[in-house]
Amino acid sequence: MADHDKGAGVGGAAPAFALEVRGIDKSFGAVKANRDVRLKVAKGSIHGIIGENGAGKSTLMNILYGMYAADRGEILIDGEEVKMTSSAVAIRHGIGMVHQHFMLVAPFTVLENVMLGAEKDFLLKDSVAATRELIRGMGADYGLVVDADAKVADLPVGLQQRVEIIKALRGGAKILILDEPTGVLTPQETEGFFAILRALRDEGVTILLITHKLQEIMALTDRVSVMRQGEMVAHRATAETSREELAELMVGRKVLLQVERPAVAAGAPALRVSGLRYSDADGVERIKGLDFEIRAGELLAVAGVSGNGQSELLDVIAGILQPSDGRIEIGDVVIDRSHPRGPAEMRDLGVSHVPEDRHHRGLILPFDAKENCILGFQDGPAAGAGYTLDRAHIAARAARHVEEFDVRPPTAELRAAQYSGGNQQKLVLAREIDAAPKVLLVGQPTRGVDIGAIEFIYKRLMKLKAAGCAILLVSVELEEVLSIADRILVMSNGEQTGLIDRAEADERALGLMMAGVTSETALEAAT
Numbered sequence: 224m225a226d227h228d229k230g231a232g233v234g235g236a237a238p239a240f241a242l243e244v245r246g247i248d249k250s251f252g253a254v255k256a257n258r259d260v261r262l263k264v265a266k267g268s269i270h271g272i273i274g275e276n277g278a279g280k281s282t283l284m285n286i287l288y289g290m291y292a293a294d295r296g297e298i299l300i301d302g303e304e305v306k307m308t309s310s311a312v313a314i315r316h317g318i319g320m321v322h323q324h325f326m327l328v329a330p331f332t333v334l335e336n337v338m339l340g341a342e343k344d345f346l347l348k349d350s351v352a353a354t355r356e357l358i359r360g361m362g363a364d365y366g367l368v369v370d371a372d373a374k375v376a377d378l379p380v381g382l383q384q385r386v387e388i389i390k391a392l393r394g395g396a397k398i399l400i401l402d403e404p405t406g407v408l409t410p411q412e413t414e415g416f417f418a419i420l421r422a423l424r425d426e427g428v429t430i431l432l433i434t435h436k437l438q439e440i441m442a443l444t445d446r447v448s449v450m451r452q453g454e455m456v457a458h459r460a461t462a463e464t465s466r467e468e469l470a471e472l473m474v475g476r477k478v479l480l481q482v483e484r485p486a487v488a489a490g491a492p493a494l495r496v497s498g499l500r501y502s503d504a505d506g507v508e509r510i511k512g513l514d515f516e517i518r519a520g521e522l523l524a525v526a527g528v529s530g531n532g533q534s535e536l537l538d539v540i541a542g543i544l545q546p547s548d549g550r551i552e553i554g555d556v557v558i559d560r561s562h563p564r565g566p567a568e569m570r571d572l573g574v575s576h577v578p579e580d581r582h583h584r585g586l587i588l589p590f591d592a593k594e595n596c597i598l599g600f601q602d603g604p605a606a607g608a609g610y611t612l613d614r615a616h617i618a619a620r621a622a623r624h625v626e627e628f629d630v631r632p633p634t635a636e637l638r639a640a641q642y643s644g645g646n647q648q649k650l651v652l653a654r655e656i657d658a659a660p661k662v663l664l665v666g667q668p669t670r671g672v673d674i675g676a677i678e679f680i681y682k683r684l685m686k687l688k689a690a691g692c693a694i695l696l697v698s699v700e701l702e703e704v705l706s707i708a709d710r711i712l713v714m715s716n717g718e719q720t721g722l723i724d725r726a727e728a729d730e731r732a733l734g735l736m737m738a739g740v741t742s743e744t745a746l747e748a749a750t
């Protein structure tokens with residue numbers, strides 16, 4: 224085991240460990256997801272767990288939470304060994320977990336969700352009043368403020384996450400596991416979330432945080448452990464390491480934390496959007512008049528707090544939603560209310576789409592990677608004679624995607640659900656980029672993706688740009704927007720508050736525009 228620990232135990236009494244893991248092994252068929260994993264987590268600390276996609280982080284957390292049985296190894300809580308045979312056992316021992324994909328019941332209220340599953344326990348007596356009091360207390364003590372009577376479906380993701388945390392803590396959890404908690408949060412929500420975690424730590428809660436964002440590790444954690452290919456390869460005190468060192472420990476080589484943007488001379492307009500409006504089924508106007516164009520070889524990034532119309536913009540251009548007013552032009556083809564086009568027709572015009580939600584839109588999780596690699600392309604060369612599919616073509620195509628996009632494990636035989644999050648994202652990107660699109664629509668391309676894969680995805684996007692593709696990218700990550708965009712469109716409440724060159728932009732000005740300030744005022748205020 225390559226367990227080189229630096230900066231541990233600086234004199235004084237031996238630290239108390241809330242959690243200790245010894246020699247955990249776990250295989251899925253031939254895949255060794257965890258190998259002799261060892262970990263010690265100090266009480267009342269925030270401990271980061273990092274590693275590439277597929278390194279085995281979620282597997283380890285699922286074992287700690289009793290969702291998977293380890294093949295071998297021990298788990299100690301407060302120094303006592305516990306057989307984690309189910310989540311109920313984990314919860315009884317004070318472990319709470321917030322999953323990457325929330326597990327709330329959308330039509331229920333916050334209160335109902337917090338009660339769900341605990342009806343028999345502490346909430347049985349006078350349960351509604353007790354739960355209401357619990358939610359109020361969590362707000363007062365930790366900043367987990369949320370309206371108990373709001374319907375979960377109506378809450379922004381940041382508040383839904385608070386509900387998940389309240390649920391995880393409701394039985395008095397002392398160890399909180401968070402799997403990629405900020406992947407879906409806006410920068411503003413992330414700040415609030417950090418404050419909550421610090422408040423919890425100050426109250427003695429031990430937090431295990433899985434994240435791909437090294438700046439979060441640096442800003443928030445006390446210690447950090449690195450996993451690679453199923454093993455724990457290093458442990459560090461956060462104060463004694465750097466983003467660069469952590470990136471290298473994770474990937475096993477130096478990683479470029481900056482993207483090289485090739486100088487591409489922009490060509491003819493490939494996508495033009497004028498006076499675009501969209502109203503949803505309830506008549507609420509989500510897009511309120513957008514005007515922009517993207518030339519061949521250009522990358523336009525849409526920045527904004529999520530829920531400000533960006534998702535709808537991608538869906539309207541992809542042909543999933545129809546505009547209520549205005550027009551879209553792809554080359555010389557016009558799409559408007561009287562000339563609507565569906566997703567298949569947009570694809571035929573050369574528009575590829577990497578949707579924001581890979582689980583619901585990008586993949587069919589029970590299908591294998593081969594089947595997923597032809598979604599939307601089943602009528603092209605993948606089609607065999609009559610109503611059949613050309614299996615040999617599909618297998619070759621999937622194998623190419625796996626190879627070119629470095630999908631791990633390197634096989635197209637698994638069901639999409641069995642790949643780790645980042646590898647699922649690579650499968651979607653591979654399918655859409657392989658179509659050599661004229662226009663690529665991408666939503667949150669690096670959500671849940673590790674640092675090596677981010678570097679790779681950016682390179683592929685730059686290559687596509689160099690080949691003359693016009694790219695429209697939606698991202699809540701300002702760092703991402705600033706590092707890869709040529710121009711930036713800012714949306715706030717469905718309106719276009721700015722369209723500026725990247726060279727003119729900085730985080731402050733963008734933040735102001737995202738809050739609804741127009742670009743002239745924002746740029747002036749930022750200088």
Ligand SMILES: Nc1ncnc2c1ncn2[C@@H]1O[C@H](COP(=O)(O)OP(=O)(O)OP(=O)(O)O)[C@@H](O)[C@H]1O
Binds near residue numbers: 254274282645
């Ligand atoms: N239920 C499963 N069945 C089969 N293989 C699985 C299953 N869950 C995980 N694996 C495999 O185990 C390995 C570790 O996956 P895991 O999800 O733990 O990685 P991770 O570090 O959390 O990755 P990511 O950062 O992408 O979420 C991967 O190779 C994955 O394909």
